[in-house]
Amino acid sequence: MEALYDIYAEDIEYRKDVYPTDGISGIETKRVTDGFSRQMDGWEITALPVDHSIETYAYRFEEDETGESFVFSGDTQKIQSLADFAADADILVQDSNTAPVDEDQVPSDTQFVWPQYAAGDEGLDESTLTANHCDATDAGEIAQDAGVQTLVLTHLMPYRDLDAMQRDAESVFDGDVIVAEDGLRLTP
Template identity: 25%
Template sequence: MAVRELVLLGTASQVPTRLRNHNGYLLRWDDEVILFDPGEGTQRQMLMAGLAVSPLRRICITHFHGDHSLGLPGILQRISLDKVPHPVTVHYPADGQEFYDRLRHATSYWDNASIVASPIAGSSWNDGPLTALPLRHSLPTYGYRLDEPSGRRMVPELLAAHGIAGPAVGELQRTGRAGDVTLEQVSVERPGQSFAFIMDTGLCDNVFALAAGVDLLVIESTFLTEDAEMAAQVGHLTAAQAGRVAREAGVRTLVLTHFSQRYPDPSRFLDEARAEFDGDIVVGADLERVPVPPRRAATAGG
């Protein structure tokens, strides 16, 4: 059975706490297993969560601040130690090539895996279902979005009404037509699922573009409104701003994370986000698992 879920490996920001590790987020999306922003301790957090490196297909780095990337050397070395048989692609801002090169071979080890460097540049980038857009931070930073294409769901009553059965159903699915009957006449559109990952940034157009209509949005909420001026100065969001993004973008489930250690009570983040957004909100905790919401209902028409 296909599994689509987010595992929160670390939810702190620059300074970890006793309860929050540095960043780390693993998305299980069928066979497309992606690790986002592995900070220090990510390898151990994966162990605590019961996750192996062998299914990883991609690693996505938003930017090269330490809390988002210092766990990369350990993950890459573990991939080699376990001799992962398939290539693992690492996406990262091209302007941070110097930092990637340092982290790629931070220490000596047997390089027994195929690690594919995939630097990102420009105002828009995509690789298959994965898209990246630049954000507004103190150094080059990208947010990521994953989209499943829409499909079609066959409707048994419509198939029967048009006399389509047996091998003709397969023909319809393969070619879009069986005799005079088209696929659109006997099926409804099945919306694809979507996911967005937005870390260190001030509010900008691309935050809303990445979040537009997604089923699951993971977004930093480093500060509370009382420190909004500081957040703007250092290129971060408040929990209220994260809630506003979710509301205006039509998000279904909002996951708040990247919390500053200056706030001991996590319920305050929920309160501020809830004042802006009345959908599902998760205040992220280390090792928590968040399922991707079920697909929206299939709809008739093109």
């Protein structure tokens, strides 16, 4: 946060003369570490470190009055502690970054926006992705072990076979599977 304030110092000073800066400056922050827990506005928020190439966390949000819960996983490979952390959640939003490419979705070479995501010799090394991320089957297994009601597959790479991802998750998970899309809204 301090780095952002430094970067935008001039802009923030300008805005103070034009607009109220509530919500821009003076934001209370707390560094997330292993064992993080916070009570806010009728919700308890907890964090779990997950297994990724850089420090990354999963977050559980639990509503005090109803007990409804939502777990959002950070980038991670499949780990048992995540299933334990997400136990009995209503919704698990899970990284499922690695998936087969849907060749029908890949534009011609001249239109390919992100060639590093294409299959073949020029493509991204899949071993790098699988070392740090789940696939849809992993996500489904985590959701099944956790006993969640709904699994949302997210952190989707371009041009992936979303139908295959959904089938893979459904093959190991008994609950509802949703492939995330921009603007998706869910209620437990």
